[in-house]
Amino acid sequence: MDNITPFLAPVPDAETDVIVLRCADPLHFDPTALNALFAKKGVVEAEEVVCRVLEDIAMRLDMLQQGRSQSQFDRMFKPARRIGLVAGQIGLTEVAAAAGHVVTCLEQMDGIALEATLARLERGFDVAVSEIWNYREL
Numbered sequence: 001m002d003n004i005t006p007f008l009a010p011v012p013d014a015e016t017d018v019i020v021l022r023c024a025d026p027l028h029f030d031p032t033a034l035n036a037l038f039a040k041k042g043v044v045e046a047e048e049v050v051c052r053v054l055e056d057i058a059m060r061l062d063m064l065q066q067g068r069s070q071s072q073f074d075r076m077f078k079p080a081r082r083i084g085l086v087a088g089q090i091g092l093t094e095v096a097a098a099a100g101h102v103v104t105c106l107e108q109m110d111g112i113a114l115e116a117t118l119a120r121l122e123r124g125f126d127v128a129v130s131e132i133w134n135y136r137e138l
Contacts, residue, residue, distance in 0.1 A: 029131050033091035050132060053086050057095070057125060064102070064118060073114075076106055083121070090132070095124045 038046040060079035067076040084099035098121035105114040 029128065029135070030091040030093050031135060033089060034132070034135060037090065050090060053090050054129060054132070056086055057083050061122060061125060064121075068114070068118060073106055073109070077103060080106065087128075092124075092128045092132075095121065095128050098124050 034046075034050070037049060040046075041049060060083050063079040064076050064083075067073060067079070080099050080102040084096045084103070087093075087095035087099060098117060101117045102114065102121055105117050
C-alpha cells in the first residue's frame, strides 16, 4: 500500500512500521512588536527586555514539562496562559497560539492532544529564539 503525503519521509526499511513526520510549517513571527520595543527603549534596554521575556517563557515551559511528567495538569494552566501573553507581546504569534492551544487541551482534558501541542509549543519556541536573534542582527 502506497501512502503519498508530502509530510512523510521515506521509510528506511520495508519491514518498519514507523513513519517519520516532518513539520514543514514556517514560524509565524510579527516583527512589529520588536520594532516598537527597540524604537522606544533603545538597543541595549530592548535586548534586556527580550532576554527576560525569553527566559520567562523557557522557565514556564519547564513548569509545563514538570506538570506533564507528574500528571499535575491543574498546575499547567497558569504557565501556559503566561507564555501566550508574553510571547504575543514580542511578536511570537506561533508560540502564543500554541500556548493557547495547550490551554484548550487542558480544559478538554485531552492528554494525547496535550502531548502533541506541547511538542509544537516547544518546537515553536526553539525556532523563535533563533528568529529573534537573526532579526535583531538585521
